[in-house]
Amino acid sequence: MDLYAALALQIVYGVANLVLISLGLAIIFGMMRVINLAHGEFLMLGGYTVVISTNAGVNIWIAMLILAPLVVGIIGLVVERLMIRFLYGRMVDTLLATWGLSLVLIGLITTIFGAQTATTISPPIGAVRIGGFTSSGYEIFLIAVTALLSIAVYAVLRYTKLGLLARGTMQGAEIASALGVSTGRIYAVTFGLGAAVSGLAGGLLAPVTGVLPTIGATYIAKAFITVISGGAAILSGTLSASALLGSVNSVLSYVTGPTIGEVGLLVVAIVLLRLMPQGITSKFFRKSL
Secondary structure: OHHHHHHHHHHHHHHHHHHHHHHHHHHHHHHOOOOOOOHHHHHHHHHHHHHHHHHOOOOHHHHHHHHHHHHHHHHHHHHHHHOHHHOOOOHHHHHHHHHHHHHHHHHHHHHHHOOOOOOOOOOOOOEEEEOOEEEEHHHHHHHHHHHHHHHHHHHHHHHOHHHHHHHHHHHOHHHHHHOOOOHHHHHHHHHHHHHHHHHHHHHHHHHHHOOOOOOHHHHHHHHHHHHHHHOOOHHHHHHHHHHHHHHHHHHHHHHOOHHHHHHHHHHHHHHHHHHOOOOHHHOOOOOOO
16 A cells, blocks of 8 residues: 555656646747747756855755746846747747757856756755655655646636736737737746746756756756647646656656656657647647636
8 A cells, every 4th residue: 555655656746747847838838839949948047046046055945946936037038038029920930049049058057067967955855754665755845836836827827917918918919919918028027937937947856856057958858748748728738748648657667667667758648649639638628728
C-alpha cells in the first residue's frame, strides 16, 4: 500500500512538473500565438535570479516566489516592447527572433557566470516518510504551488477585467481597439505575465534541477509538446496534456528508467497528435478556458 502511495505521488509530481514548465508558454504561445523559443531561457533566468539572490543573503522563499517572477516578468515586458510587438501575426518571424534572443541570453549568462553549473541551492524542505518509503517534501510543495498557480491563472483570465480584455484582444484586436482598448498595453502585460509565470517556474525548479546557462534546452521541448498536445484552450489543454504525458513519463520512468520515460512521453504525444491534430481540447473541454 505504501508503494502505491509513493508511486501515485511520483505520478502527480510528474504531472505538476509538466504544468509548471508549460504554463508560461501556454499563455504566450497558446494565447498570443507567439512562438517563444526563448521560453526555456526565461526559466533559466528565474533560476539564476534565485541563485544570485540567495548568495546575496535574500531569503530563499522570497527569492523563489517574489523575485524570480518579478525579474523575469520585467525582462518579458522589455522584450515585448523592444522586439515582439513588431512581429504580431508573423509566427515564423517570432520563431526566428526568439531563437536569436535565446542564443543571446545563453551567451550573456555564460559570459557572466561561466558555462558550469552555478547552483548551490538545496531544497528548503527535507524528506518526508510515507509508510516504509521516503519521498521529497519539496516535490510535495511543488505540487501544491502548481495547483495554486493554475487556480490563480484561471481566476485572473476568467474573472478579472484584465483577463477579459486580454482574451478579447487576442481573439479580435481590431474590434477591441475600436472599443477603446489599448491593445498594445494588453499585449505587453499578457506577455509579461507569461514571462513572470516562466520565471516563477524556473525559480521553483532551481533547487531540483540545478542552474546552468543551457538548462533551458531541457525545458523547451517538453513545454512545446505539452502545449501543442493540449490544443487551443490554454489552461484545460495544458492540464489535460500534462496529466496524460506526465503520467506516462512517470510510470515508465519508475518501471524502466528516465530514458524510456522520455521516449514514452514523445511516442504518446506523436500518437495523440496523429489522432487529434488540433490537440486534446479539439475533442474535449472545447468551451473551457
